[in-house]
Every structure is written in C-alpha cells, then in structure tokens.
Amino acid sequence: MIRTIIVDDEPLARDVLREYLAADEDVEIVAECANGFEAVKAVAEHDPDLLLLDIQMPKLDGFEVLELLDRSPNVVFVTAHDEYALRAFEVHALDYLLKPVSEARLQSALQRIKQQSGNPRPEAGRLASALRAKPLQRLVVRQDDGTIQIVPVARIDYVEADDEAIVIHTAGTTLRKQQSIGDLAQALDPGRFVRVHRSVLLNIERIEKLELYAKDSRVAILRDGTKVPVSRSGYARLKELL
Amino acid sequence: MKRLELALYAFAAVTIAALASSVFLLSAKTPIGLATAAALPPSLLLGFIGLASRYLCRAMPLQSANRSSIAAAVIGSAAAASGLWVLIWKSWIAALGTRFAPIEINYQLIFALGLLLYLTTVAVQYLVLEIEVSREAEEAALRYRVLAREAELRAFKAQVDPHFLFNSLNAVASLCGSRPDDARQMAQRLADFFRLILRLGAQERITLAEEMDLVTRYLDIERVRFGERLKTNIRVDDASAQCLVPPLLLQPLVENAVRHGVASVLEGGTIDIDATLRDGMLRIVIDNPADPDRVDQSGEGIGMKNARGRLQTVSDGKAVFQAGENDGRFHVSIELPR
Numbered sequence: 001m002i003r004t005i006i007v008d009d010e011p012l013a014r015d016v017l018r019e020y021l022a023a024d025e026d027v028e029i030v031a032e033c034a035n036g037f038e039a040v041k042a043v044a045e046h047d048p049d050l051l052l053l054d055i056q057m058p059k060l061d062g063f064e065v066l067e068l069l070d071r072s073p074n075v076v077f078v079t080a081h082d083e084y085a086l087r088a089f090e091v092h093a094l095d096y097l098l099k100p101v102s103e104a105r106l107q108s109a110l111q112r113i114k115q116q117s118g119n120p121r122p123e124a125g126r127l128a129s130a131l132r133a134k135p136l137q138r139l140v141v142r143q144d145d146g147t148i149q150i151v152p153v154a155r156i157d158y159v160e161a162d163d164e165a166i167v168i169h170t171a172g173t174t175l176r177k178q179q180s181i182g183d184l185a186q187a188l189d190p191g192r193f194v195r196v197h198r199s200v201l202l203n204i205e206r207i208e209k210l211e212l213y214a215k216d217s218r219v220a221i222l223r224d225g226t227k228v229p230v231s232r233s234g235y236a237r238l239k240e241l242l
Numbered sequence: 243m244k245r246l247e248l249a250l251y252a253f254a255a256v257t258i259a260a261l262a263s264s265v266f267l268l269s270a271k272t273p274i275g276l277a278t279a280a281a282l283p284p285s286l287l288l289g290f291i292g293l294a295s296r297y298l299c300r301a302m303p304l305q306s307a308n309r310s311s312i313a314a315a316v317i318g319s320a321a322a323a324s325g326l327w328v329l330i331w332k333s334w335i336a337a338l339g340t341r342f343a344p345i346e347i348n349y350q351l352i353f354a355l356g357l358l359l360y361l362t363t364v365a366v367q368y369l370v371l372e373i374e375v376s377r378e379a380e381e382a383a384l385r386y387r388v389l390a391r392e393a394e395l396r397a398f399k400a401q402v403d404p405h406f407l408f409n410s411l412n413a414v415a416s417l418c419g420s421r422p423d424d425a426r427q428m429a430q431r432l433a434d435f436f437r438l439i440l441r442l443g444a445q446e447r448i449t450l451a452e453e454m455d456l457v458t459r460y461l462d463i464e465r466v467r468f469g470e471r472l473k474t475n476i477r478v479d480d481a482s483a484q485c486l487v488p489p490l491l492l493q494p495l496v497e498n499a500v501r502h503g504v505a506s507v508l509e510g511g512t513i514d515i516d517a518t519l520r521d522g523m524l525r526i527v528i529d530n531p532a533d534p535d536r537v538d539q540s541g542e543g544i545g546m547k548n549a550r551g552r553l554q555t556v557s558d559g560k561a562v563f564q565a566g567e568n569d570g571r572f573h574v575s576i577e578l579p580r
Contacts, residue, residue, distance in 0.1 A: 012416040012467060037508070059506070080405040080409045081405060099412035100408065151535075152535055
C-alpha cells in the first residue's frame with residue numbers, strides 16, 4: 001500500500017489528483033492538506049510513503065515544507081511552474097508533474113515508486129536545500145511545540161553556532177534551529193551575510209562600527225548595541241565587502 | 243556593392259560625355275583619332291572630379307534648411323572643378339607639345355563644358371540621394387511597425403501570467419471529472435477572457451467600465467480556483483465608469499492582488515476596488531490582504547512598474563501612482579486627470 005498525502009491550496013487541484021489516484025488500488029490517501037503548515041503536521045502524524053506536493057502555496061512553499069519534515073517520504077512535485085524542473089531532475093530523487101496534470105504521468109510516477117520501494121529515500125531536508133533558489137529569502141524554523149516560525153532574512157541580525165544547532169537573533173528575540181552554520185552561510189546571500197567568526201554569521205547591514213578588542217581580534221558593535229566577536233580572518237572577509 | 247556600382251556608372255557616364263563633347267569641340271581642326279587620344283586623359287580626370295561631388299551632396303543634403311548656401315557651394319565647386327579641368331587640359335596640351343599636329347582649343351568652351359557636366363553630375367547625385375532617403379524612410383516606417391507589433395505582443399505576455407493559464411486549465415481538467423457542466427463554463431470563461439484581452443489591448447483608450455468588465459471576468463475565473471478564499475468588493479461610480487483609461491491598466495494590478503496578495507494568505511481575504519470621479523480626477527484604489535512574511539517584499543514588481551510607466555506616458559506625467567503596505571494590507575492608488 002502506498003500511503004499518500006496530497007498538498008495543494010486549490011481544492012480543484014486536490015480533487016483531480018484524488019480522482020486519478022482512486023484508479024490505483026495500491027494507493028491509499030491518508031490526508032489532504034490545503035497549506036504547508038497542515039502538510040508538516042500531517043506528515044509527522046501519518047508518516048506517508050508519498051507526498052504529492054504543490055510548490056507555490058501561502059506562507060510555506062513546497063521546498064520549505066520539505067525542509068521542515070522530520071521524515072522522508074517519496075516526493076512528487078505537482079506545479080504549474082516548470083522553472084524548478086531542471087533542478088528537480090538533477091537531484092533525480094523525485095518526480096515532477098506539471099499542471100494540468102496528466103494521468104499517465106502520474107501513473108508512471110507511481111510505478112517508479114512501487115519499483116523503488118525498499119530502497120533508501122533521500123533525506124527530504126537535503127532535497128529541499130538542493131532544490132531551493134539561492135540566495136535564500138527566508139528561514140523556516142520548527143519549534144519544539146510544533147509551531148512554525150518564518151523569518152525573512154532581512155530581519156536577521158546575526159546567527160550564532162551552538163553545538164550542532166544555530167541560534168538566530170532577530171530584533172531581540174532568538175530562535176533555535178537544527179542546522180550547521182556552514183550550510184546556512186552557503187545558502188544565504190554572501191554579499192549580506194558574512195562569517196565574521198567561526199561561530200558567527202553576521203548581517204553586515206546591522207554593523208554600527210568595528211573596534212579593536214585585543215591583538216588580532218575585534219568586536220563588531222551592532223546598531224542595537226550588541227557586541228559580536230570578529231576573528232582575524234573574519235575581519236579580512238568583512239574588509240573585502242565594506 | 244550597390245553604391246560602388248553606382249559610382250562606377252557615374253564615373254563612366256561623365257567620362258564618356260566629356261570625351262564625346264571634347265572630341266566634338268576639337269574635331270573641327272584636328273583628325274578625330276588624335277582628338278580622341280588627346281581628350282581621353284582630361285575626360286577621365288573630370289570623371290573623378292565628378293565623383294568627388296558626391297561628398298559635397300552628402301555634406302549638404304537638400305533637406306537641410308539653408309538652400310542658398312547649398313546653391314553657393316554647388317556653383318562655387320562647379321566653377322572650381324571646371325577651372326581645374328581647364329588647367330588639366332592646358333598642362334596636358336603643353337605636355338604633348340607639338341609632337342603631333344598642333345591642337346587648338348577654345349578654353350572658354352572647355353570651361354563651359356566642365357561646368358555643365360559637373361552641374362549635371364551634382365543633379366544626378368542629389369536625385370540618387372533623394373531616392374535613398376525616401377527608401378530609408380519607408381524601411382524605417384516598416385521597421386517601426388514591426389517593433390510596435392512586437393511591443394504589443396510583449397506587453398500581452400507581460401500582462402497575463404502563463405501560470406494563470408496552466409492553473410486554470412488544471413481546474414478545467416479537474417472539473418471534467420466531477421462537474422462537467424462547470425468545466426464547460428470555465429473553458430468558455432477562459433476563452434472569453436483571452437479574446438477580450440486581445441480586443442481591448444489593441445485599442446488606444448477604453449472606458450473604465452470596459453476595463454472593469456475584463457477585471458470581473460478575470461476574478462470570476464480565479465474564484466473558481468480559490469473558492470471561498472477569494473472575496474471581492476467592487477465599487478465603481480457611474481461618472482468614473484465613463485472615463486477613458488489606457489487598456490489593461492488595472493487587470494495586471496488586480497492579478498498581482500490575487501497572486502501576491504490573497505494567494506499568499508492562508509485564509510484568503512477580500513480585494514477592494516474603488517473608483518470615483520471628483521473634481522475632474524479619476525481616483526482608483528485597489529486594496530488587498532498580503533502576508534507580511536512573504537518572500538517577495540519589494541512590492542514593486544514588473545506589473546507595478548509597467549502600470550506606473552504607462553500612466554506617466556498617457557497623462558504626460560500628470561497622473562499619480564502610489565503603492566504601499568500597512569496593517570497587513572497592500573494598496574495601490576491611481577489618480578488620473580479626466
């Protein structure tokens with residue numbers, strides 16, 4: 001049985017997928033979601049084999065949904081936008097159906113999943129970061145209580161590494177996220193976010209001034225008065241940009 | 243290639259004419275063979291001098307305002323050219339000396355001949371230039387028409403987001419299974435909408451009522467897709483409905499309000515459109531909910547820039563276009579003198 005979740009914000013788009021899937025006895029639809037929040041919750045709850053996922057949705061887009069999943073179902077994108085098709089093809093880990101959806105294409109996607117059952121699936125989060133447009137426009141953070149926070153990158157003051165996680169500082173509040181600071185630095189706009197220290201990624205628009213702190217090390221003083229350490233190589237990177 | 247050919251013809255024509263006339267002048271007292279041999283080199287040189295008149299014609303086209311200076315330049319250069327030709331003749335005859343039978347020449351006639359031939363050349367050059375100019379003008383007009391057509395098509399493509407079409411067709415496909423009658427109606431609506439866009443887009447100005455008809459058709463299609471999430475509230479007073487506006491001014495803005503507005507909010511919302519005419523000013527406001535966390539924060543996309551640009555063009559800069567966001571709602575306001 002292929003336990004399936006349909007995610008699309010348009011009711012008619014869900015209807016047509018449900019109708020096509022009904023023809024296949026091996027498919028069971030365990031949930032239908034009208035947005036990304038519902039999808040993240042439903043995947044945690046049902047641990048499906050297959051996620052049929054729209055990309056352009058309110059609040060959370062399809063890639064952000066993938067990033068927030070703690071399970072890794074098979075993913076088939078269903079979208080009117082073909083601009084991600086090439087990237088989806090390159091990671092050849094998932095299928096990509098264009099709207100209007102062809103029933104035959106959906107069937108062949110299902111066949112492929114049946115043949116591959118038992119093979120390890122690629123991790124959803126990794127897929128997401130491979131597929132998402134760069135530089136990243138906003139971060140999505142799933143908190144311990146299950147709520148999801150969306151942070152446009154323009155609101156980030158700086159990001160601090162903390163063990164295997166990062167702490168995102170925005171206007172006095174902090175958010176913790178499981179991610180390496182190196183991965184995040186790669187995804188953000190390098191002209192705006194600079195690794196000023198091994199454990200600090202700084203939004204350079206927040207810098208008020210730089211002060212010499214000790215031999216070879218400095219501190220950046222931010223507009224709100226926060227002090228952030230700047231290493232020697234971090235200072236060199238900053239100087240290149242400023 | 244064509245220019246070179248023309249120049250060769252002109253050169254040959256002047257040379258032959260000069261040669262024939264000179265031989266005729268000389269032949270009264272000189273045997274025709276000798277006359278021809280003697281006249282050939284100066285005639286060739288006059289051919290070159292005639293060619294040089296091309297630069298004068300190019301430098302002073304007939305279209306330029308100052309006719310008298312053109313006349314002065316032509317007469318002056320003609321006199322100079324003929325003078326030069328007479329000099330060439332004299333030195334050529336001197337160089338020949340009296341080895342052959344003495345050649346007698348009436349230099350006044352030679353001067354007059356040079357003058358005549360040179361002026362004829364100038365006239366022909368001007369004629370050719372005029373033909374070229376008018377052909378270029380025709381080509382430019384044609385090129386302009388092609389460009390204008392291309393611009394229209396580009397504008398059309400920019401006006402309608404192709405994903406709107408793909409998503410609508412997906413809705414039609416979906417309805418085919420569950421509600422075939424609605425599917426037919428949706429297909430009909432799409433066809434009517436696109437036909438109307440093409441028709442209105444080809445006009446210079448349309449009434450606001452016509453534009454609102456287009457907008458309403460568009461919203462009806464989107465409502466099939468978005469269902470309860472998309473609500474609209476349209477108020478257009480009678481006086482403003484008769485105002486003339488550039489076509490497809492509002493439709494892309496309303497499309498933005500759906501795509502970046504209502505579609506970005508989980509529970510959807512209402513798009514308000516208000517149009518009023520007061521003190522000769524048409525004022526249109528489009529107001530829609532927007533997600534403050536949405537990725538595209540710039541607010542001024544291509545649709546917005548196009549609308550702003552077109553408004554300025556049609557109103558000679560007298561229109562006012564404003565866009566802004568507060569309290570989770572995005573609004574665009576347009577003021578256009580009637």
